[in-house]
Structures are given as C-alpha cells and as structure tokens.
Amino acid sequence: MGEEKTTIAFDGGESAAQEKRRKQKQQKKKGAVVVVMGATGAGKSRLAIDLASVFPGVEVVNADSMQVYHGLDVVTNKPPPSDRNGVPHHLLGMIDASMEFTSRDFRNLAIPIIDDILSRNGLPVIVGGTNYYIQALVSPFLVDDVLEDLHECSVADLSDLKDFDVSGGYERLKEIDPVAANRIHPNDQRKINRYLSLHASSGALPSNLYRGKAAEKWGRVSNFRYNCFFIWLDASLPVLDRYVDQRVDCMIDSGLLNEVRAIYNPSAVYTRGLFQAIGIREFNDFFQSYFANKDADLRHKLAVSDVLNSNDDKLKNLLNEAIGKLKANTRKLVRRQRRRLHRLKKDFGWDLNYIDATKAFFCEAGDIWHTKIVGDCVDLLRTFLCENASSLACSEELGDVQSQVLVSKDLWTQYICEG
Structure with a gap:
C-alpha cells in the first residue's frame, strides 16, 4: 500500500459561526x-x-x-x-x-x-x-469632528462670515460644493459658514471629508x-x-x-x-x-x-x-x-x-x-x-x-x- 495522504482544506478564513463568536467576545x-x-x-x-x-x-x-x-x-x-x-x-x-x-x-x-x-x-x-x-x-x-479638527477652519474665519446672508451663503456653497450643500439644511448657518470658511482657507471641498475608511466606519x-x-x-x-x-x-x-x-x-x-x-x-x-x-x-x-x-x-x-x-x-x-x-x-x-x-x-x-x-x-x-x-x-x-x-x-x- 502506498503512503496515506491527509488532505487539509483551507476555506480562506474563519467560518460564520467563528466570526459570530469572535464578535460576541469583542462586544462583551x-x-x-x-x-x-x-x-x-x-x-x-x-x-x-x-x-x-x-x-x-x-x-x-x-x-x-x-x-x-x-x-x-x-x-x-x-x-x-x-x-x-x-x-x-x-x-x-x-x-x-x-x-x-x-x-x-x-x-x-x-x-x-x-x-x-x-x-x-x-x-x-x-x-x-x-x-x-x-x-x-x-x-x-x-463627521463634524473632521471639521473641528482642521486648523484651517479658525474662529477668525468663522467670525468673518457670521454676517453672511443665510440664503446667499447656501447658494454660494451650492456653487462650490453641491454635494455638501445637498446634505445640510438650507438654514443651518453654522455649517454653511463652517464649510465656506474651510473652502476659503484650504481650498478643500467639505464633501471630500466624508470619504475614506474613517467615514465608512x-x-x-x-x-x-x-x-x-x-x-x-x-x-x-x-x-x-x-x-x-x-x-x-x-x-x-x-x-x-x-x-x-x-x-x-x-x-x-x-x-x-x-x-x-x-x-x-x-x-x-x-x-x-x-x-x-x-x-x-x-x-x-x-x-x-x-x-x-x-x-x-x-x-x-x-x-x-x-x-x-x-x-x-x-x-x-x-x-x-x-x-x-x-x-x-x-x-x-x-x-x-x-x-x-x-x-x-x-x-x-x-x-x-x-x-x-x-x-x-x-x-x-x-x-x-x-x-x-x-x-x-x-x-x-x-x-x-x-x-x-x-x-x-x-x-x-x-x-x-x-x-
């Protein structure tokens, strides 16, 4: 008789049951x-x-x-x-x-x-x-933490924008970043000002902050x-x-x-x-x-x-x-x-x-x-x-x-x- 061979199958990862137990252990x-x-x-x-x-x-x-x-x-x-x-x-x-x-x-x-x-x-x-x-x-x-943590969005920048007309500011944001504008209330002056200040200071689009692994989680x-x-x-x-x-x-x-x-x-x-x-x-x-x-x-x-x-x-x-x-x-x-x-x-x-x-x-x-x-x-x-x-x-x-x-x-x- 020839040498007996043992075959081990690899499924490429843990089973669904193992994954569930692991996650339960982490949650505990x-x-x-x-x-x-x-x-x-x-x-x-x-x-x-x-x-x-x-x-x-x-x-x-x-x-x-x-x-x-x-x-x-x-x-x-x-x-x-x-x-x-x-x-x-x-x-x-x-x-x-x-x-x-x-x-x-x-x-x-x-x-x-x-x-x-x-x-x-x-x-x-x-x-x-x-x-x-x-x-x-x-x-x-x-998501708001991303904006808070950007040094470019300073208090001085926000104060410069505080007297903006809300409707006008929202229309301006729609021109700069329609994706961001579509995701906030048209009368949310705080966020409108913050987004406009961010763009004016750094040139970054606010909507880009909501992409990537951190945002996905x-x-x-x-x-x-x-x-x-x-x-x-x-x-x-x-x-x-x-x-x-x-x-x-x-x-x-x-x-x-x-x-x-x-x-x-x-x-x-x-x-x-x-x-x-x-x-x-x-x-x-x-x-x-x-x-x-x-x-x-x-x-x-x-x-x-x-x-x-x-x-x-x-x-x-x-x-x-x-x-x-x-x-x-x-x-x-x-x-x-x-x-x-x-x-x-x-x-x-x-x-x-x-x-x-x-x-x-x-x-x-x-x-x-x-x-x-x-x-x-x-x-x-x-x-x-x-x-x-x-x-x-x-x-x-x-x-x-x-x-x-x-x-x-x-x-x-x-x-x-x-x-």
Whole structure:
C-alpha cells in the first residue's frame, strides 16, 4: 500500500459561526447599553421607566434634541417627575434655550454620564427620537469632528462670515460644493459658514471629508463604542397619526399657548436653540395678531376657550391654523424618524429589535402593554444581558417577569428640523 495522504482544506478564513463568536467576545468587553428608539408618540419614555421596574440600576439618558433644553416642558413633551417613578434621568432640561446644541455636544456630555453609570454597575437606557444623536453617540467617528479638527477652519474665519446672508451663503456653497450643500439644511448657518470658511482657507471641498475608511466606519455595528441592545418601538402610521392629534390637543389643554407666548419674539430665528422645536414657529402668525390687538390682556393666562369664544374671527382662524400646522408637522416628523430607523437597519446593519405596539394604543387592548409589549422587551433584554457576563441582569434579584410590578404611567443627509 502506498503512503496515506491527509488532505487539509483551507476555506480562506474563519467560518460564520467563528466570526459570530469572535464578535460576541469583542462586544462583551464593552459596556452594555440599552437604546430605546422610535417615532414620536410610540411610548419610548414609558417603556424605559417600565424596564426600570424590572432591571436594577436603570438610569435614563435623554436623546431628544429638544428635551435637552430648559423650559417649554409642554411643547417638548418632557416626562414630568411624577411619571418618572424615581428613575434617574440625565440630559433632560439642562441646556439654556438660546444655546446651540449639536450632536457633538450631546455625545461629549453623554459619554461621561454613561461611563459613570457603567462604573457603578448600572444599566444606561438611552431614550429619544433624535436618531442622529444616537448614531453620533454609539459610533466613535462623528463627521463634524473632521471639521473641528482642521486648523484651517479658525474662529477668525468663522467670525468673518457670521454676517453672511443665510440664503446667499447656501447658494454660494451650492456653487462650490453641491454635494455638501445637498446634505445640510438650507438654514443651518453654522455649517454653511463652517464649510465656506474651510473652502476659503484650504481650498478643500467639505464633501471630500466624508470619504475614506474613517467615514465608512461611522455608524457601523463593528465600530460601536458600546455593546448596544436596540429596541425599536413602533406602531402603525394611522395609529401614530391619531395619537399625535390627540397628544397635540392635550398639549394645548395643558398650557402650550402660554409657554409659547412667554418666549414669543417676532424676530426669532427658528433654526437656533429651542426655537427649532415643533410647536413654536407654527404659532408665529397667531401671536403676531394677538400682540397687535390692543385688547389683549397680557397679565392673565391665555386660554384657548377665550380665543375660540371671542368675536375676533381672524384670531380664531389663526389659532385653528396653527394647531393644524402643529399636528401636520408632527406627523411629518414621525415619518422622517421611521425612515431613518429603516435606514439604520438596512444600510448600517443595526440589529433593531422591532416591537409593534399598535394594539396597545386601543382601549380594548386592556393590559396588553404590560403583558405583551413590556414583557417581550424584558425577555429579549434579559437574554442579551445574560450573554454579557458583567451584567447585573443574571443576578438572583430578577424574578419572573410576570411577578414584577410594572409602571402603568402613562448619515449625513438633509432633513428639516427633526425636533
């Protein structure tokens, strides 16, 4: 017999199972963070507080670009302290209303907070509908950092451009770099000025900064800063639309008009600070007419019923139009948020655990929110945390989900005021 030969086959790399185990091992070294995402009105804040009733050490980190600002609690729909059930909330109502607050600012404030929670063996739960904030947080590469790190873009350069007409500056940027212009808001004076300054100083096209390996990694799962568990809380569009309309009516009844009246400024720039919030600019025409009325009593609170029962047909029509605009713009926001989430899942590969809460919005659904929506999230999250060896979720403190007392409380692309 001849010599027996052994043949070894090489497949050119690790198997899919080996790759999965390797990536899981890498992720376990990172802190476990829960991210609750979804459109406006889907119930994100409520879910986060309910999760805190089951998992020890939960602390909520707000990722809503308008709720970070101080004031206008009704307009921005901040969860009131009575609804938080004692759960710590961070980055909620702490930024001055006149200040600009970017995704870079959010990231720089949120990271130390999350790291501190993790150092105390807590469980950070990031909650918000501002998806680009979340993308900036979980991914080490943030596109604005490239501009910040270029010495050519100096403070002096920016100050020279600060008095530029916004529309004129945007048109100029379109001529210089149409790709960059198409990816920012036409009224985003800060970025327009920065891009023009960069080009004037170095001759570089801003759009070129968003190419290469670093940019390719931005927002990708393989480049996450944390070991993230994503919950995408959603409902059907007709249900969300109906809920949005109901919520706007409740906000009006809860004093939205008086909040907006208190900060009304006829020369306000609706692309800066808290003035960007949906629920302010919509009432501009109404308050122009209201303050022009010599009979307007500025000493007393403004009641919707007083306006609707008055003899001023113009004011009544303007109020109804403003409320209609608020509802329409909020519905548009819902659609933008959902499109962005679809993109994060499809184009960026985010593992979003989709939870359909449609049935929980119906009165006849009874306790389906607790038994189905929260229950499913708890089961999924417990599995995730148990795979993360350093997590508290596998401790004996966690009993059966049904025995827990749950709270019953209630990439760079152009977009228009995501809110």
